[in-house]
Amino acid sequence: MQEIDENVQIFISESVELLDDIENGLLELENASGDDELLNLIFRAAHTIKGSAGLFGFDHIIEFTHVVENTLDDMRNGILPVSSELITVLMRSKDQIAALVEALPEEEGINPEEEKELMDLLMAFRTGNKTESPETQAGTENDAVEAADAVETDSAESDADVPAADESDTIQSDHYHISLRLGLDTFREGFIPNALFKQLAGVGEIKSAILVDESLPLINELDPESCYLGWEIALDSNATKDEIHEIFEFVEGAQCNILPPSSKISEYRHLIEHIPEDEYLALGQILLQTGTLTEEELQVVLNQQQSTQEKVGDLLVENKMVQSEVVEHALEKQQKQKKNQQKALNFVKVDSSKLDKLVNLVGELVINGAKMEQLSDKYNDDVLHETMESTISTLEELRETALALRMIPIGATFNRFHRVVRDISQELNKDIRLEIYGAESELDKTVIDKISDPLMHLVRNSLDHGIEMPDERESIGKPRQGIIKLDAHHEAGMIVIEITDDGSGMDPDKLVEKAIEKGVISSGQKLKREEIFNLIFEPGFSMAKQVSNISGRGVGMDVVRRNIEALRGTIIISSELGIGTTITIQLPLTLSIIDGFHIKVDNEDFIIPLDMIKECITLSDAQIEESSMHDYITLRGEVLPLIQLRSYYSLSNDDGEIESHLKHRENIVVVQFGQQKVGLIVGDLLGEIQAVIKPLGRIFKGLNGFAGFTILGSGHIALVIDVPGLVKDVVSNEKTQFDKIKQGHIDTSRRLLH
Amino acid sequence: MAKQQKIKLDAECTIYEVLEKHHKIIEQWKDLSEPFIIDMSAVEEIDNSFVQLLLSCKKTATMNDSNLELINIPETIMTYLQSGFYSDYLFPTTEDN
Numbered sequence: 120m121q122e123i124d125e126n127v128q129i130f131i132s133e134s135v136e137l138l139d140d141i142e143n144g145l146l147e148l149e150n151a152s153g154d155d156e157l158l159n160l161i162f163r164a165a166h167t168i169k170g171s172a173g174l175f176g177f178d179h180i181i182e183f184t185h186v187v188e189n190t191l192d193d194m195r196n197g198i199l200p201v202s203s204e205l206i207t208v209l210m211r212s213k214d215q216i217a218a219l220v221e222a223l224p225e226e227e228g229i230n231p232e233e234e235k236e237l238m239d240l241l242m243a244f245r246t247g248n249k250t251e252s253p254e255t256q257a258g259t260e261n262d263a264v265e266a267a268d269a270v271e272t273d274s275a276e277s278d279a280d281v282p283a284a285d286e287s288d289t290i291q292s293d294h295y296h297i298s299l300r301l302g303l304d305t306f307r308e309g310f311i312p313n314a315l316f317k318q319l320a321g322v323g324e325i326k327s328a329i330l331v332d333e334s335l336p337l338i339n340e341l342d343p344e345s346c347y348l349g350w351e352i353a354l355d356s357n358a359t360k361d362e363i364h365e366i367f368e369f370v371e372g373a374q375c376n377i378l379p380p381s382s383k384i385s386e387y388r389h390l391i392e393h394i395p396e397d398e399y400l401a402l403g404q405i406l407l408q409t410g411t412l413t414e415e416e417l418q419v420v421l422n423q424q425q426s427t428q429e430k431v432g433d434l435l436v437e438n439k440m441v442q443s444e445v446v447e448h449a450l451e452k453q454q455k456q457k458k459n460q461q462k463a464l465n466f467v468k469v470d471s472s473k474l475d476k477l478v479n480l481v482g483e484l485v486i487n488g489a490k491m492e493q494l495s496d497k498y499n500d501d502v503l504h505e506t507m508e509s510t511i512s513t514l515e516e517l518r519e520t521a522l523a524l525r526m527i528p529i530g531a532t533f534n535r536f537h538r539v540v541r542d543i544s545q546e547l548n549k550d551i552r553l554e555i556y557g558a559e560s561e562l563d564k565t566v567i568d569k570i571s572d573p574l575m576h577l578v579r580n581s582l583d584h585g586i587e588m589p590d591e592r593e594s595i596g597k598p599r600q601g602i603i604k605l606d607a608h609h610e611a612g613m614i615v616i617e618i619t620d621d622g623s624g625m626d627p628d629k630l631v632e633k634a635i636e637k638g639v640i641s642s643g644q645k646l647k648r649e650e651i652f653n654l655i656f657e658p659g660f661s662m663a664k665q666v667s668n669i670s671g672r673g674v675g676m677d678v679v680r681r682n683i684e685a686l687r688g689t690i691i692i693s694s695e696l697g698i699g700t701t702i703t704i705q706l707p708l709t710l711s712i713i714d715g716f717h718i719k720v721d722n723e724d725f726i727i728p729l730d731m732i733k734e735c736i737t738l739s740d741a742q743i744e745e746s747s748m749h750d751y752i753t754l755r756g757e758v759l760p761l762i763q764l765r766s767y768y769s770l771s772n773d774d775g776e777i778e779s780h781l782k783h784r785e786n787i788v789v790v791q792f793g794q795q796k797v798g799l800i801v802g803d804l805l806g807e808i809q810a811v812i813k814p815l816g817r818i819f820k821g822l823n824g825f826a827g828f829t830i831l832g833s834g835h836i837a838l839v840i841d842v843p844g845l846v847k848d849v850v851s852n853e854k855t856q857f858d859k860i861k862q863g864h865i866d867t868s869r870r871l872l873h
Numbered sequence: 874m875a876k877q878q879k880i881k882l883d884a885e886c887t888i889y890e891v892l893e894k895h896h897k898i899i900e901q902w903k904d905l906s907e908p909f910i911i912d913m914s915a916v917e918e919i920d921n922s923f924v925q926l927l928l929s930c931k932k933t934a935t936m937n938d939s940n941l942e943l944i945n946i947p948e949t950i951m952t953y954l955q956s957g958f959y960s961d962y963l964f965p966t967t968e969d970n
């Protein structure tokens with residue numbers, strides 16, 4: 120039973136990947152409806168899911184996927200045209216297959232009404248485009264699908280001999296077709312074109328040679344010393360393509376495309392089948408190996424591709440160098456090679472909890488290594504020191520490698536938004552395109568998991584409130600199609616994610632008006648531009664005129680900011696009215712390691728996240744005097760609020776008293792998160808430290824002001840300060856006290872009045 | 874009746890003389906909408922550059938709904954034209970009804 124469950128898990132895992140391929144393929148297909156390669160890819164994914172389900176006897180999945188597969192088969196055979204409505208139904212069908220797979224081993228009763236509706240819709244699409252009755256389809260389809268996909272199975276083909284050319288191979292002529300265009304300088308270089316015909320006659324029989332006059336100027340425009348000649352030649356020959364190509368090798372400036380005889384399609388197919396699948400080859404390489412293509416032809420096409428950006432396969436067919444059937448066989452081989460490469464354990468799937476444990480253990484090793492290094496300093500032994508240094512270096516490398524195991528590209532998260540943008544655009548009758556940059560940027564899986572929801576919210580906001588309706592966009596001179604860009608890149612050891620839209624932007628005046636209306640700020644309060652945009656993070660704040668099921672309730676942005684700050688990240692908004700909005704999120708690459716600054720407050724060790732520190736200052740006597748009277752100092756003309764960490768954390772001295780006054784030789788660490796700057800009064804500044812951060816136990820869950828703890832090399836525990844949490848807590852407490860005082864004044868005033 | 878536009882070419886018609894031949898043809902064939910006759914009786918040697926000149930004349934005549942006629946073609950010259958598969962273009966056959 121254990122073994123069966125594990126195999127089902129593998130089926131589920133592989134099906135999820137294939138379903139992602141289907142979804143991504145359908146999204147691409149919407150913009151490239153003539154892309155046969157895409158259609159084949161989507162079809163093969165569905166076919167594989169069906170086939171694998173068959174191994175386990177998951178009949179329900181087989182039945183439904185079969186209907187989807189037939190629809191895809193009609194599409195790739197050109198019977199059923201690609202349309203937006205059909206793609207929507209196929210997307211829903213993909214979701215239904217996903218639901219069925221997810222429910223395994225249960226099979227029945229999963230969205231039965233949705234499933235029936237989808238099967239009816241798919242049948243309606245298919246019967247609307249076929250002349251034969253639905254009843255006869257079921258019988259003939261299976262055979263057609265199986266025959267067309269014989270290459271997909273691993274079962275042995277009878278390939279001891281080259282198969283004879285079958286009926287379909289002789290649709291075209293059975294000669295080599297040579298398209299020859301001579302270069303302009305052919306005459307000047309003394310070349311005699313007639314000689315080519317003599318050489319061709321030496322390797323076969325020229326059945327016809329039709330002169331092509333497309334480039335030949337009329338008599339008054341002709342440069343008689345330049346050559347404009349070309350022919351379309353049919354050559355009956357047993358020579359290989361390379362041998363024929365050699366004839367034209369020394370004709371400078373000539374373009375020569377040689378299409379092999381149709382009877383060779385079977386031979387090429389056979390040769391392609393025999394190419395090993397353990398290595399991924401480019402399409403051109405596959406065709407070179409089978410002799411379907413010459414090096415020169417490949418180079419011509421690659422040069423063309425640089426300017427046209429067309430696919431190599433399309434160019435080969437357009438230039439009449441290779442038959443389309445041969446290109447298709449080669450592409451199928453390529454797909455198999457790609458799949459095998461992926462299966463060939465370049466990737467290993469590992470339970471993320473095992474990775475967490477590994478990172479944790481490595482972190483412990485590093486800490487113990489640091490302890491050992493400190494101990495070894497007590498001994499004056501060069502060999503010992505050298506060995507310790509080497510050990511520490513290896514341990515740090517081990518830690519970096521372990522952390523890197525958890526790093527995954529953000530692309531998979533970004534790619535999910537294609538579907539979201541598509542579906543919501545349709546729902547809102549808007550035309551919106553999603554562009555993704557930096558999909559290969561990597562960060563810790565935990566961070567990716569936790570950033571998905573906030574990103575989703577931000578994208579939905581752009582879709583709903585940012586991008587205007589197409590007519591409105593056109594009336595103001597914008598393209599009808601709006602753009603949302605997702606960009607990820609590394610910057611100074613952090614990852615920066617930007618969500619940009621070219622929509623209506625935010626009106627600062629209206630934001631202020633709304634904030635005053637909701638009591639978030641008082642009338643007359645002066646705010647900087649960034650502070651105005653940050654108002655949308657206030658709870659309950661929404662500029663939406665209407666609440667939709669997409670956004671607008673005002674319960675999202677404050678949660679978004681909180682989630683990002685919980686990841687030790689920051690979020691900043693910038694916007695231009697009428698032009699668009701950019702939201703910039705900055706996150707650490709990993710939550711497991713922190714670059715921190717080690718400080719001491721009395722006898723206690725603390726770590727402050729380095730990315731939050733602006734500067735460290737030693738107070739002057741004047742500043743000490745100032746701070747003793749107020750809870751702030753003036754730093755370069757700006758007011759800097761102070762937080763006495765000793766008091767905040769209730770650290771008592773040896774006499775059990777908590778000293779609140781500033782002592783000499785205490786320091787200020789100026790920290791900033793968002794727009795808020797605060798000075799933390801600390802004792803000793805002990806320098807930068809890279810620490811493995813560990814979460815506090817559940818018993819400390821309600822404790823504010825701490826993000827975790829780490830173990831120092833000395834073996835002491837240092838608490839990691841949660842700067843945003845600490846500042847918010849202090850501000851909140853002060854506001855409460857201020858409100859109390861204010862109310863106290865009011866009460867007193869009232870008593871006096873009465 | 875329009876004056877017959879005609880030229881008689883001399884013996885050498887290769888790349889070395891093709892510019893000169895081109896000029897002469899243009900001088901003689903002033904009205905492209907009227908037929909043009911090239912008398913090849915004296916031609917002894919040709920190459921592909923000259924053939925191209927003839928092909929251009931043929932194309933010009935076709936485009937202007939007129940006619941190019943090559944007359945008195947020596948056998949060796951005709952063989953040359955056939956070996957390069959030019960004759961179908963220069964002397965297209967009309968289908969019988």
